[in-house]
Amino acid sequence: MDAWPRCLERLESEYPAEDVHTWLRPLQARSDEHRTVLYAPNAFVRDEVESRYLARIRELLSHYSGHGDVALEVGSLPRPAAAKPAATAGLPPTVPAPVDFTGNLDNHYTFDNFVEGRSNQLGRAAAWQAALKPGDRTHNPLLLYGGTGLGKTHLMFAAGNEMRRNNPAARVLYMRSDDFMSAFTKALYDRTSGGMPAFKRQFQGIDALLIDDIQFFAGKDRTQEEFFHTFNTLFDGKQQIILTCDRYPREVDGLEPRLKSRLSWGLSVAIDPPDFETRAQIVLSKARERGTVVPDEVAFLLAKKMHSNVRDLEGALNTLAARANFTGRSITTEFAQETLRDLLRAQQAAISIPNIQKTVADYYGLQMKDLLGKKRTRSLARPRQMAMALAKELTEHSLPEIGDAFGGRDHTTVLHACRQIRTLQQSDGKLREDWDKLIRKLSE
Numbered sequence: 001m002d003a004w005p006r007c008l009e010r011l012e013s014e015y016p017a018e019d020v021h022t023w024l025r026p027l028q029a030r031s032d033e034h035r036t037v038l039y040a041p042n043a044f045v046r047d048e049v050e051s052r053y054l055a056r057i058r059e060l061l062s063h064y065s066g067h068g069d070v071a072l073e074v075g076s077l078p079r080p081a082a083a084k085p086a087a088t089a090g091l092p093p094t095v096p097a098p099v100d101f102t103g104n105l106d107n108h109y110t111f112d113n114f115v116e117g118r119s120n121q122l123g124r125a126a127a128w129q130a131a132l133k134p135g136d137r138t139h140n141p142l143l144l145y146g147g148t149g150l151g152k153t154h155l156m157f158a159a160g161n162e163m164r165r166n167n168p169a170a171r172v173l174y175m176r177s178d179d180f181m182s183a184f185t186k187a188l189y190d191r192t193s194g195g196m197p198a199f200k201r202q203f204q205g206i207d208a209l210l211i212d213d214i215q216f217f218a219g220k221d222r223t224q225e226e227f228f229h230t231f232n233t234l235f236d237g238k239q240q241i242i243l244t245c246d247r248y249p250r251e252v253d254g255l256e257p258r259l260k261s262r263l264s265w266g267l268s269v270a271i272d273p274p275d276f277e278t279r280a281q282i283v284l285s286k287a288r289e290r291g292t293v294v295p296d297e298v299a300f301l302l303a304k305k306m307h308s309n310v311r312d313l314e315g316a317l318n319t320l321a322a323r324a325n326f327t328g329r330s331i332t333t334e335f336a337q338e339t340l341r342d343l344l345r346a347q348q349a350a351i352s353i354p355n356i357q358k359t360v361a362d363y364y365g366l367q368m369k370d371l372l373g374k375k376r377t378r379s380l381a382r383p384r385q386m387a388m389a390l391a392k393e394l395t396e397h398s399l400p401e402i403g404d405a406f407g408g409r410d411h412t413t414v415l416h417a418c419r420q421i422r423t424l425q426q427s428d429g430k431l432r433e434d435w436d437k438l439i440r441k442l443s444e
């Protein structure tokens with residue numbers, strides 16, 4: 001048995017179940033005979049583990065593995081690649097050959113626990129359709145693209161899990177792009193792995209192939225070429241292909257044009273940062289899932305302060321839950337403000353009105369003096385309204401303060417801008433895209 005599972009078992013007997021659930025179970029371990037690297041899903045978990053548990057983990061690992069060299073990092077193990085060829089020197093592979101079609105998907109991520117909102121509605125519908133009718137031309141390949149931590153992998157798993165729920169015999173293979181790459185490289189160079197025939201065999205007879213984060217194929221010419229062939233074979237065989245990418249593939253430098261063109265054959269859907277209501281719903285849903293009581297006001301507080309990334313929202317919720325458990329207090333607004341003070345302040349400090357003005361001016365290629373000036377031509381008025389609405393959304397400033405910062409405008413002008421932008425978001429796709437991109441830029 002590996003040292004980490006034994007260490008975890010021991011920690012379970014030493015710490016309260018809630019702490020183990022929140023801080024220790026999410027860690028993933030990768031060990032060789034000299035060293036263990038522990039991966040924390042986010043910085044909150046890493047910091048908490050470092051301050052509260054790492055010393056004990058070192059002791060236990062040194063006891064069970066004979067070495068106490070433990071590194072703690074934010075990150076994750078490569079997700080299980082199917083049919084990784086036989087073990088090589090160094091760190092052990094995460095899955096054994098042959099392909100395990102049951103264990104390859106993370107079955108925690110489903111449509112049931114995915115909160116739908118305007119930002120992800122189309123993506124959800126598309127993933128649902130792909131699950132219902134795998135291989136159908138209307139959504140093959142299905143490509144979900146958008147910024148980090150917005151639920152692309154969640155939806156991809158949800159589709160795979162739903163396919164298997166509809167048809168338990170369905171063979172759904174999930175791979176991260178780097179798993180594909182390393183399996184391919186090994187097939188080329190490692191004779192003991194069965195070579196290319198074995199590599200190709202793993203895709204035969206599957207119903208769906210899910211590949212995460214294909215932006216990492218950029219610049220890897222041979223891998224892309226192989227992926228191109230795999231893609232064509234699956235596509236011709238009417239096998240479903242689902243891919244994710246951190247931006248629209250045409251914008252990824254270093255991806256071959258012929259691959260980009262293939263990717264646009266089916267359906268490409270953007271996953272945008274969730275709006276305020278969706279963020280609040282996600283917090284409440286994650287809290288329910290983990291059995292933590294979180295009042296609506298606290299969910300609203302987190303949703304108001306944390307804009308772009310669901311993973312960070314989850315991290316904040318985990319921190320609250322653990323601290324509440326640790327101190328025996330219930331989660332109130334006051335408690336949340338106190339516990340997350342530094343984090344909330346950091347989020348807030350990063351976004352100021354001048355920062356918003358500069359970002360919007362750069363985005364639209366305008367001069368600051370024009371953005372703040374009096375001219376009312378449409379090419380200036382719309383970006384100006386956008387900047388005012390963003391200031392209202394992302395800062396704590398009042399309408400009069402925002403008006404002042406925009407060349408001494410009246411608060412009713414700011415109010416009008418906010419309403420106008422909100423209405424246009426419903427009808428104007430380009431404006432909605434600009435809004436989402438600006439929110440993402442400002443929240444990075």
Ligand SMILES: Nc1ncnc2c1ncn2[C@@H]1O[C@H](COP(=O)(O)OP(=O)(O)OP(=O)(O)O)[C@@H](O)[C@H]1O
Pocket residue numbers: 109113114115116120146147148149150151152153154155244246282310311314
């Ligand atoms: N709409 C949603 N409802 C519920 N959970 C969500 C939603 N969106 C994101 N999440 C959660 O946020 C976390 C991050 O999501 P996920 O890993 O799918 O992001 P991603 O878009 O694939 O990011 P990356 O590109 O960094 O891999 C997951 O825990 C996921 O469950």
